[in-house]
Amino acid sequence: MNFLRSSFKATLVLLALAIVQGAIAAPITGDLNGDGSVNLMDYVTWSDAGGTSGELDGWRAAYGSPSPAxxxxxxxxxxxxxxxxxxxxxxxxxxxxxxxxxxxxxxxxxxxxxxxxxxxxxxxxxxxxxxxxxxxxxxxxxxxxxxxxxxxxxxxxxxxxxxxxxxxxxxxxxxxxxxxxxxxxxxxxxxxxxxxxxxxxxxxxxxxxxxxxxxxxxxxxxxxxxxxxxxxxxxxxxxxxxxxxxxxxxxxxxxxxxxxxxxxx
Known part of the structure; x- marks a missing residue:
């Protein structure tokens, strides 16, 4: 039981550190290639994969945020x-x-x-x-x-x-x-x-x-x-x-x- 409690506490600590350090981030709408930016590269990713109209609309609405590389x-x-x-x-x-x-x-x-x-x-x-x-x-x-x-x-x-x-x-x-x-x-x-x-x-x-x-x-x-x-x-x-x-x-x-x-x- 003590071992389980210690493991649970350690997991909570690691999770908190990950959140503070930005290691866990919510997916960015429109970031179709997963590079952290919504830019022209997401469009070509969508086109190459024959993506859906919904994905294209999401990319269009989110374009330019964050700043593209x-x-x-x-x-x-x-x-x-x-x-x-x-x-x-x-x-x-x-x-x-x-x-x-x-x-x-x-x-x-x-x-x-x-x-x-x-x-x-x-x-x-x-x-x-x-x-x-x-x-x-x-x-x-x-x-x-x-x-x-x-x-x-x-x-x-x-x-x-x-x-x-x-x-x-x-x-x-x-x-x-x-x-x-x-x-x-x-x-x-x-x-x-x-x-x-x-x-x-x-x-x-x-x-x-x-x-x-x-x-x-x-x-x-x-x-x-x-x-x-x-x-x-x-x-x-x-x-x-x-x-x-x-x-x-x-x-x-x-x-x-x-x-x-x-x-x-």
Whole structure:
């Protein structure tokens, strides 16, 4: 009897210590990969597993709490791993038509779940990306999500222009740049792709500017299946070009993708 009482007391002491030290914590709603954060990596975990709509709703409602962990694009451990971003602007008369892309890292593609083999070999991605052009040049009505990133237009993200968690594409006219200096027109794109099977650049968003928006600056956070954390891609710029032939356009797109991966080598 004394032995049982001593063991019970010891158990209570250990339990109290565990609670004080934070060793026992309630599960975080939306933390689908169990890393203690609710961020883009939870979305790709949900997508990979073919999760339920309830799990997705819980993740969306809890997004951004606690603060997400990230890796910078210059981290030595991910120099040769991870997705890249690119954009092409084509002059079309008095306007410039921009298309932005994300290229998944092909080495991270994997077989679909056994219960859903028809998905094919692929990957999923989540992004929280910023696009900036000269102030007064963005045409708001032209902004549009593109497949495979258009399945859920209310995708949440941490908008750097307002400092708050928002849902869906956010447009900011004549706002302070978060990637450089001065005043810009900005787009904040929080979006996810449910499943990407094609290798190479995947379209994400298109928009138009007036002729003064010939330079685009873009950067932000991306996540892809099989990565340990989100990755911060440093800002880069793209210059609009005269309308090319179809062959030249393909060359530009391939070149952007190769340059993005070359930065990691």
């Amino acid at each position: 990230t890796l910078h694009s210059d981290d030595a451990s991910i120099m040769s791993v991870g997705p890249t971003a690119s954009a092409i602007g084509i002059e079309n008369g008095s306007i410039i038509e921009w298309i932005a892309y994300f290229t998944p890292d092909p080495s991270l593609y994997f077989d679909p779940p056994a219960d859903n083999p028809d998905r094919g070999v692929g990957t999923s991605m989540g992004v929280g990306f910023n696009y900036e052009v000269a102030a007064g040049t963005l045409i708001p009505s032209s902004v549009m999500l593109l497949s495979p990133f258009d399945f859920d237009p209310m995708f949440p993200g941490s908008d750097p222009y307002t400092g708050s968690v928002v849902e869906g594409i956010q447009l900011h006219a004549s706002t302070a740049s978060v990637m450089g200096g001065g005043v810009v027109d900005a787009i904040f794109l929080p979006a996810g792709s449910e499943w990407i099977t094609a290798f190479g650049p995947a379209t994400a968003i298109k928009f138009s500017t007036t002729a003064g928006g010939r330079e685009l600056t873009f950067g932000g956070v991306v996540a892809q299946s099989q990565l340990p954390n989100e990755i911060i891609l440093a800002p880069q710029t793209a210059q609009a070009v005269p309308e090319p032939s179809a062959l030249l356009l393909i060359g530009l797109l391939v070149g952007c993708a190769l340059m993005g991966h070359a930065r990691r080598t």
